[in-house]
Amino acid sequence: MIAFLRDEPGASVASEARIDSESKCHAHALNLCEVFYDVHRASGSQEALQAITDLVHIGVVEGTNLSSGVWQAAGTFERQSSPSLLGRLLRN
Numbered sequence: 001m002i003a004f005l006r007d008e009p010g011a012s013v014a015s016e017a018r019i020d021s022e023s024k025c026h027a028h029a030l031n032l033c034e035v036f037y038d039v040h041r042a043s044g045s046q047e048a049l050q051a052i053t054d055l056v057h058i059g060v061v062e063g064t065n066l067s068s069g070v071w072q073a074a075g076t077f078e079r080q081s082s083p084s085l086l087g088r089l090l091r092n
Contacts, residue, residue, distance in 0.1 A: 001035050005051055007026065028063045033071035040075055048075065
């Protein structure tokens, strides 16, 4: 999702998967947290929220096992703490 948003190498994989307003892509809340954290770190909280809004607009559906508030708080916390914390959480 990060590569897709930034039009980086690998973005074509998402494009080829036909993520658009007519289809749906289910994303685990921790994946959205990673996107939120990455954009928050690079550009700030407003841009991070906009990135998530953009993903939802093109058909990404948030997994409902964590509330948006929880993973957004985790992304914000991660931005303010050790950059390796989220990586450790995602590996476990």
